[in-house]
Amino acid sequence: MMDLMVFGALLVGVMAAGISGMLFQPGNWYTALRKPSWTPPPIAFPIAWTVLYLLMCVAGARVAGKSGADVALAFMAGQLAVNVLWTPVFFGLHRIRIGMGVIILLWLMVLGTLVLHWRIDWLAGLMLVPYLVWLTYAAALNLMIIRLNPFVVPIDPGQLRVGESGR
Amino acid sequence: MMDLMVFGALLVGVMAAGISGMLFQPGNWYTALRKPSWTPPPIAFPIAWTVLYLLMCVAGARVAGKSGADVALAFMAGQLAVNVLWTPVFFGLHRIRIGMGVIILLWLMVLGTLVLHWRIDWLAGLMLVPYLVWLTYAAALNLMIIRLNPFVVPIDPGQLRVGESGR
Numbered sequence: 001m002m003d004l005m006v007f008g009a010l011l012v013g014v015m016a017a018g019i020s021g022m023l024f025q026p027g028n029w030y031t032a033l034r035k036p037s038w039t040p041p042p043i044a045f046p047i048a049w050t051v052l053y054l055l056m057c058v059a060g061a062r063v064a065g066k067s068g069a070d071v072a073l074a075f076m077a078g079q080l081a082v083n084v085l086w087t088p089v090f091f092g093l094h095r096i097r098i099g100m101g102v103i104i105l106l107w108l109m110v111l112g113t114l115v116l117h118w119r120i121d122w123l124a125g126l127m128l129v130p131y132l133v134w135l136t137y138a139a140a141l142n143l144m145i146i147r148l149n150p151f152v153v154p155i156d157p158g159q160l161r162v163g164e165s166g167r
Numbered sequence: 168m169m170d171l172m173v174f175g176a177l178l179v180g181v182m183a184a185g186i187s188g189m190l191f192q193p194g195n196w197y198t199a200l201r202k203p204s205w206t207p208p209p210i211a212f213p214i215a216w217t218v219l220y221l222l223m224c225v226a227g228a229r230v231a232g233k234s235g236a237d238v239a240l241a242f243m244a245g246q247l248a249v250n251v252l253w254t255p256v257f258f259g260l261h262r263i264r265i266g267m268g269v270i271i272l273l274w275l276m277v278l279g280t281l282v283l284h285w286r287i288d289w290l291a292g293l294m295l296v297p298y299l300v301w302l303t304y305a306a307a308l309n310l311m312i313i314r315l316n317p318f319v320v321p322i323d324p325g326q327l328r329v330g331e332s333g334r
Binding site: 005006009010011012013014016017019020023024025026027028029030032033060063064065069070071073074075076077078079080081082083084085088089091092093094095098102105109112149151152153155156157158159160161162163164 | 172173176177178179180181183184186187190191192193194195196197199200227230231232236237238240241242243244245246247248249250251252255256258259260261262265269272276279316318319320322323324325326327328329330331
């Protein structure tokens with residue numbers, strides 16, 4: 001029961017992250033960017049993230065009720081908030097350098113979350129390993145995009161008036 | 168010690184929310200919107216949010232180590248992720264109707280977080296009351312903005328090319 005509550009609450013959190021990904025689509029802008037040869041096809045992202053988000057919820061639900069779960073879940077809260085931030089910064093504002101900073105902070109928070117979960121329940125920790133691996137890959141991709149596209153212009157949505165769109 | 172870890176981890180999470188607020192500025196777009204007479208001055212938002220974010224961290228740190236803290240902190244994680252989402256949706260994409268849906272989900276999650284914290288430590292619960300009050304006010308403002316501005320055009324940042332900005 002306890003575990004299902006934790007699972008459900010975290011599910012709302014990862015849904016927020018998923019909605020962020022659905023609303024801030026890469027689109028033509030991302031397609032036009034120069035990217036390294038090892039860039040995954042666009043379809044890989046929603047599939048990978050769905051799996052990773054569900055694993056996060058299960059990992060958190062597994063540690064619930066055990067000693068040390070509070071700190072582990074506080075780290076889960078911290079990393080999840082940073083996760084939601086990356087997509088709007090990168091795809092929404094085209095701020096690829098700030099995105100790099102966000103992804104580094106996220107990587108560190110996920111490492112902490114992974115270690116704290118592993119100490120309580122090794123299987124819960126193991127479930128977060130694919131997430132850290134994917135983030136390492138995503139961080140490398142973000143870095144390469146910065147190097148290959150030095151002239152990306154950030155968007156300032158606040159400068160548009162009512163009735164103007166960014167198209 | 169335990170409490171400080173929880174406080175620090177949540178602080179990273181609310182910082183992500185704060186960075187979201189700093190990057191997605193209201194700007195001319197928000198100024199040009201028709202708003203109700205009881206709209207607070209723009210300066211009220213960063214002040215209110217700084218206080219509310221710090222209270223969240225203290226509330227979470229207070230329940231840590233006590234029975235039921237895991238579920239309370241999982242709800243904290245869920246609501247915080249939804250909180251980070253609202254600003255980019257509203258100020259970034261100008262999607263004021265989706266923003267309304269996000270703020271309703273956020274309100275419900277914060278109510279749950281408040282009740283769960285109160286049961287463990289009434290002072291922790293009390294610290295989340297201003298947050299729920301502020302969200303009620305923000306939701307009313309979001310609703311009025313929808314009613315007063317029926318022709319807001321959403322932004323699609325993916326439709327811009329590299330080198331184009333939204334200005």
